[in-house]
Amino acid sequence: MILYDYYRSSAAYRVRIALNLKAIDYQQVPVNLVAGEQRSAAHLARNPQGLVPALLDGELLLTQSMAICEYLDETYPQVTPLLPAASADRAKVRAMALLVACDIHPLNNLRVLKYLLTELGGSDTQKTQWYQHWVYQGFDALESMLAVNAGAFSFGDQLSLADVSLIPQVFNANRFNCDMSRYPHICRVNDNCLQLKGFIDAHPDRQGTA
Template identity: 55%
Template sequence: MQLHGYFRSSAAYRVRIVANLKGIELEHLTVNLVKGEQRGDAYAKRNPQHLVPTLVTDDGLDLTQSLAICEYLEERYPSPPILPADAAGRARARALSQLIACDMHPLNNLRVLKHLTGELGLDEAAKLAWYRHWVTVGFDAFETMLDGFSTDFCVGDRPTLADVCLVPQVFNAERFDCDLVPYPRIRAITERCRALPAFAKAAPDVQPDAT
């Protein structure tokens, strides 16, 4: 299978983590977001949204949206699982995942930031204020949702889809110098995840296209 992505894309980062957790070898193909390669005609045929990642399956299907790709890999390669065995645990893992992937990340991704500084004319300080505001709103909720669960990871004693989404979002927050001091559980879980080979191998700075 081929993964079309970019080293600094948090959505592609999620898929890399899941593939590593499950021992799946993917061929990584770079779509340089900074150079605008996602808007080229060739890539648009694979992903009409002009976003990464896109997973090309062994039978030639183009799959988009990182959470959908992660769940596809979960169904095809169920061991080790990235979702808990019980219905309540799966719902909790999905809720935490979607808090990041559906609520936080879309407000702060590259095309939104470019729109803010381009068409809307915001300066760098205003852009950073926007970014940090939505990180605070999201992580305030995420940290609160972790309260009362004394587990090593977001849901239980092993990484789930929630951790897969959390670690790339923390990476983004660090890039933009967001204050993470108020989030001890988030920081502890992230540190624990980063110590695992599957997460370390997926980190942006060790990808072949990292620049």
């Protein structure tokens, strides 16, 4: 498989975690978001949205990190299942995963922050305020969901899609100096995940920087 990747992209980071947890060999092809390579003709042919990640599995080209993670989970169900067996439990895991992927991350994406700065004339301080606002709003809710659902990980003691989605968001929240002391459950789950090889190897600091 080939992952079109950027080391600091949290959406690509999710897919790296899922690939590692599934013990799938893959090749990384960096798409430098700061240099604008995501808008090149070559990358738009892979992902018409001009975003990373994209995953090539043989002839199959996939986009959208959560769709890719579910594809990997369905294709390799025996190795580290990312969704629980019961449909009610799957809905709970997806709710936590999508809270991050749909309701925090898109508001704080590179193109949105850039738009705030360049088109709307915002300052760096306003950009940080915007970023932190949406993290706090999402994490306040997620913290209360983890209080009910979490054990060592987001959903009991089994790894799940909720962890795959959460850990990259915590990395980014730290980058933007969010006060994580407000979230003891999130921090515990994050610490536990970061002890595991699949998460360690997927970490942005362990990737090439191109």
